[in-house]
Amino acid sequence: MAAAVDETAQTVLRRELGSFLRAHRERLTPSDVGLPSTPRRRTSGLRREEVAALSGVSVAWYTWVEQGRVDTSRQVLDAVARALRMDSTARRHALALAGFVTEPPEAGTDVSFDPAFRTMLDSWPDSPALLLDSTLDILAWNTAYTAVWPDPTALPPERRNLLMLLIGDARHQRLLPDWQPVFMDLYRHFRTRADQQPPAARSRQLTARMRTERPDLEAWWACRSVGDFTSRTIELLPQAGPPRTYSMTLLLTSEPQGGAVLVQTPT
Incomplete structure (x- = not known):
């Protein structure tokens, strides 16, 4: 077998x-x-x-x-x-x-992370930050994040995925009206890892789910391009108060394998 x-x-x-x-x-x-x-x-x-x-x-x-x-x-x-x-x-x-790199963990593998990452996130009191795995599932976040973005604890664990939230959550899209270029950069980053995984992997299940929930974006799902996420300036429109501008950066991590820290620094 x-x-x-x-x-x-x-x-x-x-x-x-x-x-x-x-x-x-x-x-x-x-x-x-x-x-x-x-x-x-x-x-x-x-x-x-x-x-x-x-x-x-x-x-x-x-x-x-x-x-x-x-x-x-x-x-x-x-x-x-x-x-x-x-x-x-x-x-x-x-x-x-073609198999010339170490493959990522198989589907169903529990993702754990060093507690030092949570300490690092909490050391940024003014910078919203997320710890992500290779499929951009949200593993941890800091207080600065929930002060600006919707609290991930309000979502079931299977919905705590950055890609899913950007394409399917109205609150995220209202907060970040120019969400599409951010999503496409993250999606290309995601694809560099997703194509290497077996059919039953979480990444392929996630891709199928995005296709099902947003069939109007089929041109995106059929895209073959890959690339590293590039730092960018974003403008958030909170419900109360003036617009806020941040520099968004993706920092790659060795653990969890293929993971990253997404940090937004006020400008």
Whole structure:
């Protein structure tokens, strides 16, 4: 039974890698990679044979990789990533999908964190802060957070997820009217980890739930892009008092694995 589960997870990761490569191939034009443009091209972006030639592999082999039919070496994948002009984040993601990094914990694993994180959060009396796991589930928060944002204790544990709150909670959207770019940056951060996990993982369950609850955002759920969250300035509109401006930053942590601290510093 375990072998069957491993084989299924490996097949899923191969398909995810193939989709990721195809999405990058379709975004490029011949001029992007120094090739001449031809007047009649039925294929959006580069052709498979063009990527294969740039990567130094056969067309058949690259096609099989993109179709999720074979495993590939790190050397070949590095060459493909260069041919597709991937940045460092996208390249790391492709390597992770191919199994060249340590996989995150399996679904159902209890997430614990060092109590020192709670002490750290509480040391910021004026900066709302959250401790998040790799799926952006909320593990801990400080008093400054509940002074500005809705208190997570008012929600059932399964709803304490930052992505779910931003797309599905009216209170969060009223407080942060410009929530969409924040969500998309967080969602790309989430995807760098979600695609590496097996089908039963929390991340995949969460993705399915977001698709179900917000089918109007299908273009977002179909997006293949990944990236690191970039610090940004946000403006919050509390029910009482003037607008408040914060610098929002995501600090990665080693424990919990793949976790982060989201801190909002008053400006």
